[in-house]
Every structure is written in C-alpha cells, then in structure tokens.
Amino acid sequence: MPKSPFNVRYLASIRRDLLNLRRHSLVRASALVILSLVAALLLSDFPNNRPNLLLILPALIAAIGTADTIRCMQRSWSFYHAGVILCVYMDIMAVGMIIFFLFYPYMQWIASSR
Numbered sequence: 001m002p003k004s005p006f007n008v009r010y011l012a013s014i015r016r017d018l019l020n021l022r023r024h025s026l027v028r029a030s031a032l033v034i035l036s037l038v039a040a041l042l043l044s045d046f047p048n049n050r051p052n053l054l055l056i057l058p059a060l061i062a063a064i065g066t067a068d069t070i071r072c073m074q075r076s077w078s079f080y081h082a083g084v085i086l087c088v089y090m091d092i093m094a095v096g097m098i099i100f101f102l103f104y105p106y107m108q109w110i111a112s113s114r
Helices: 008-019 026-044 053-071 079-106
Strands: none
Touching: 026 053, 026 079, 053 079
C-alpha cells in the first residue's frame, strides 16, 4: 500500500517517530528551537523590551533543541551532515537571540542616551 499523507497508520508512525526521544529527529529539534524563539519574541514584547525572567524557559528549551540537533550529526561527511551543521548554526543564532532578549532589559548602560 502506498504511503499517502492521509493514511492513518502513516500519520501515527510519524507522530510516534517525532515523540520518541530515543530516535534522532531533525524535525523535532528544529521545531523546538523555532517555537522557543517565537515564544521568546512574544514574552519579551520585543519592540518595548520589557524584563521578563520567564525567558529562561525558552532559552533552556532552545538549548535542548540544539543538543538534539547535534545528536543528528553523522561521523562521515555527507550533504546531510552539511545540512545538520547549517541547522546547528541556525540554532546557535536563535539561542543567542533569546539570551539577548533575556539580558538586554537589565543592561541600562547599553540603552542609555545622553
């Protein structure tokens, strides 16, 4: 039987693979990082940059997603390995943005205008 996206068994196997933490999943890792970046944008109220210590949670979730992305690396070089390296760079940039959103409101010496 062909694997169509509307097959119930096929959808159940995809869900099972994404939720199984013992299996390597680049989709799960990237989704964790991107969703935590969106949550950090919403929590920080970005243009106003209000202080919020709840940004620690998206930072931790993004770090877990980055570790999950690193788990997907292979020992030998291939185009998949190169794509995983690009995803790791994207994860590091997202974690850096979340850390910036976390610490920037507390650094008054950066935002002071004279």
